Each structure stands twice: as C-alpha cells, then as structure tokens.
Amino acid sequence: LPLTPTFDLIFVGFGNVARRAARLLEEMGPRLPFTARTVAIVTGHHGATCENGWPATLPPPATDGSSNAHVVAALAEHHRAAADEGRLICVETTVLDIRAGEPAISHVRAALSGGAHVVTANKGPAAFAYADLAALALSVERQFLFEGAVMDGIPIFNLVRETLPGVRIESFRGVINSTTNHILTMLERGVTFDVALREMQEAGIAEADPMLDVEGWDAAAKTAALMNVLMDARVTPHEITREGVRHVSAKETRAARDHNQRLRLVASAGRSRGTPIGRVQLEKLPADDILARLDGQQNALVLGTDLLGDIAIVQRHGGLTQTAFAIVSDLAKIARQVPLSTLPHRTP
C-alpha cells in the first residue's frame, strides 16, 4: 500500500462549496492520495465547532461576519503537532467582501503564519494580496492554493504551473462568471432577467449578494486573480475596467443573435507597454468564437502564450461539484508534496 498523509482540516466558512467539498472527500475516499478528517469548523455567523466540543482554551469566534483570524491562529496553535508535520490545512471559503478581499485575506495570513497550508475557493486573497501571501507561504514552506477561485473545477492555475513550465502568459480572454452567462443565455431565449437570476441563486451558483455577479464584480475579481498569478501583475479588482449585465435587454441579446452574434460578458487582459491591463466588458462576438458558443454554466478561458500560441480550456458543465472538486484537487497537490519521511509507517 502506498503511504498517504492524513490531513487535519480546519474549515473557515462552511457554505455550499465547503459542505459539498466535505461530502466529496467522503465520496472519493480511496481514489484520493490522502485521507482527511475535519478537526474544526469556523463560520462567520453560526459559531464554531471542534471534533470534541470547543476547547475552553480557545477564543470564541466572531459571529457578525467579521474576521476570525484570531480563532484561526489559536486553532493552528491548538494543532501544533499536525502543523509541524505539514498535515494541517485551512480550507477557506468565507463570503467575499469586494471592498478589500476580507475577511479571507486575514484568515489566510493567520493560517499560514500558524504553519497550516491554505486551500481556498475564495477570490479575495489572490485578487487583492497574491504577491504578499505567496511570499508568506514560501517563507513558512506551506502551500497557498486557490484552484476553485476562478474556474470551478477547471484546473487553470495547476495547468499553467504544472504543465506549462517556462511558458509566459501574455494575455487571456474568457467567460468566467456563470451567473451572468446564464442570464445572457436565458435573455436570448425569452426568459426574464429576474427569473434567470433566481435560477442561479436557487442552484447555489450566484454569489450570496448576486449584485456582485450582475455588476461584474465577480468577473473583475477573477480577472485580477488571473492577472496577479499568471501575468505577475499587482492589481486589485478595483483597477479592472468593469461593465455589468444589469442594463442588457432581451431585445439586445436577440438582435445580436439575429446578426449571427452573441452578447457575452468577456474578461480579458493583456499588456500595454509592459503593464498588465484588465477589463470585464460586454462584447458582441461572432457566433463561431469559442466564447460565443458557451451556454448557461459553461466557462472557458483562452490563454495567449509566448511559445505555444493560444490554448483554450472549456468547462462544459459548471456547478457546485466542480468548485468543490477544485478544493479536493488542491488537497491532492499538497499530498504529493508531503515528504515521505513524515508519514507513519504502514504495513500492507
């Protein structure tokens, strides 16, 4: 039997994505190169729990949605042995405050400082503070991973990191917000804006505050994250030229379709005199553009590379399971890097 690490997980935030990830870990069980147990769950509004009750030595969590960084730090200390062995992992999925990326950033910082790896589906840390957090992770020799932040289950960051060594990403364009893409697709078909949006809320796809989707903030945060990680930029979502879909009429989407075009919310970035520039805007695309053909919850990203030309990756089915899988895949990446010497011996 191959030796596999046992991870101790601290969930910070426990909404749709985190709960699906916890179930997925059970479902995939023996197919994964690690085992995982949940040692604590900290939420922003519903308190916190530990395996055997909340220890008296730990501070109580904030329940007003503010930062629980102090609790994360105390939990890391409480699980010092696992942290030292590189087996403690903070799974961060709190709700994003688009103003500054908090409370996620402070949670990530507290976890890394306490010796825990971090896996997050939150856009905030990579969109607002990637360079700082990556440097912190490097200095404490822990991983800071966020595959689920941008394209659900599509492994965009791992794709570039693991399979395109030495290749420079010079630009990208993509459709990376499912809620607005669903709305635009439904408008074409005669469904009203409000009905289309409600469908995404009921499916657990829309952000807790759906205006973050509708006004383009979610796409802008993802654009900033992609730029910071793949293009070595130092931007925040506020520096992305941004357009939303609130003002789009059904008539407009059908008029485009009548001209063999599709109206899509496109996130893109390139360089202008060396400086990375990002934007989120409505574009009328020719019907045979790879981004035009995405319906509903499909996502796609086209990477412009220096060596290999354009590479496109398309997710034909998006959803909660895909985002939850991104968390699982990040855990697997950590598992592959745990030194074998720290694993307990196991005989078959």
Added chain:
Amino acid sequence: LPLTPTFDLIFVGFGNVARRAARLLEEMGPRLPFTARTVAIVTGHHGATCENGWPATLPPPATDGSSNAHVVAALAEHHRAAADEGRLICVETTVLDIRAGEPAISHVRAALSGGAHVVTANKGPAAFAYADLAALALSVERQFLFEGAVMDGIPIFNLVRETLPGVRIESFRGVINSTTNHILTMLERGVTFDVALREMQEAGIAEADPMLDVEGWDAAAKTAALMNVLMDARVTPHEITREGVRHVSAKETRAARDHNQRLRLVASAGRSRGTPIGRVQLEKLPADDILARLDGQQNALVLGTDLLGDIAIVQRHGGLTQTAFAIVSDLAKIARQVPLSTLPHRTP
C-alpha cells in the same frame, strides 16, 4: 539560487522534433527548472555521436533503421554515474513502425532497464506497450513520459495526472491529427488533396510516411495511447476501428459545409459493457460543435469525466515548436521530482 538538476541527454532519433527540442532547450535556458547537456545522439540511418567522439568500448549503431537498443543499453552503462543519480534521460523520437511500435519500444525498455528516465514524442510505446513499460518504469523508479505523443504541446497526460486526481475518464472525442485536419480544411477551400498534403510535409508536420496520416493510422495510434493511459485499456492501434481521408472529395466537404456541417476525422473512445472501444472515423459535425470549428493545425480533445462532466482543451496553433515543447515540459516534470539530496550544493 534554487538548486536545479543537470540532465545528461541521450537523443535516440534526431529528426525535426528532436532538433527543435534541442534548440528550444537553449532558447528557454534560464526559464527552465533544470539545465541539460547532450551526451550522445543515436540515429537510425546516420550513425551516432558522443560528446567527445564515439568511445571504442561502445558497439556501433545499426544504420538500417532497425533497433539500436543495444547501443542505448551500452550508453546507459557508459553513463552509470548520471543514471544512478537519476540525471540520465533518453529522449526517444525515432520513426514509428505502425506494425508493432518498434524500434521505439525496445529503445524505451533498454533505457529504463539501464536506469535512464525516458521522454518520448513517439506514439508507439504508449500505443502498443503502455502497461508493460509503465510497470517497468515503476519497478526501476524512473519516469516514462510521452506528452508529445498525442497533442503536441497540449499537456493532456499531465493535465489528467497532475490536475484531475481521482477523476475517471469515461470517454473522449477529439481531432488529433493535424495533417488530415489540414487536408479536410483545404479541400473545403478548393485546394487539392495533393497540394494540401505537400504543405504539411514541407512544414515537417506530416509523418515521414504520410500514408500513416492519410489512412488514419496516426490518429488510431494516438487513440490507443489515450485509451491505454487514461482509460486503463490494453489495446493496440490495430484494434481501433479506422477510417482515413484518402477517399474524401472536395465536393463532399463543400456539400457538408453547405448544410452548415463540417467533415472532420474524429478520434473517440467510450466503454461498451465496461470494455473500452476506440474508433477513428469521418463525421459530419454540426458547425457549432467544438471539433467542427478547428481549422488547419488546430487540435482539440473533449474528455468525458465522471465527476466534472466534459472538459475540453483546444490547441489553436499546432506545430513543431509545440511538439518540441512537450519534450521540454516532460524534462521539467522529471526535474521537479529529482530528490534535492542528489544535487550538488550551490552558493548564491
């Protein structure tokens, strides 16, 4: 400065792809997580060379295109120190004999047995003997990698291995032969079959024997390789239902186009009662199928997964550089796994 390994490369076969890979290694230089030097080049028809002349202790290479496995074995022995340190790598790019995948398979076996890693852009080993060679590689603790065998620079094997842990590939469909796709595209545009084929030969894209492309053998070999590696099959190219493009007329391609369809040579696989089944056949695709929209040298593969639905990856620009890059990316993968303890100390 990060420690990086120095690889000693033995090129077996030194045609278009290998020569481009050697140049690419120089061009990418400091961007790569390793350095590489060529210690020997063995060709099927033009003899062999070593860094400082061919040592008298080494056997002469065959020059009739037959196997040089005995030379590979002797070279591995000659470079025993590098092999023992995991720094010796055989880069195999000989011409494929579609009857049985030789001489590549015997070269791969000799290299692994001699303690060298193997990187190949040759379809033969994975298409005819994947399970055996993977088991051999595991037993000698060396890597057997072949990213360039199927989709040029598109990291399809690394994509599945590194970024989709625990995900099962249940089916795939793709356009994976550039020469036939270029021919079909050109026929639509009124260019003759022979001219279109000659363009691919002059670009160094067509197989040495272009009938391997035209009759669907190249696509069948790639299909077998994908099935063996991704779907745990045990097939050879001879078990793939196969159709070529020799009989396709310009009229036929344009008739399809007039009905808003495109004629494409599609490689696909699925399971029938648990048994993997593969085929290469001409299909009339609706114009909005992701495979229909591929022109010329574009490649694409759609993976059907159990957990994540369909994932598609598209290469918008194929060519020699892309295939050569696949070799470089495999070398980078090996570099990431060389234990640091075997590296010489280096002070900044």
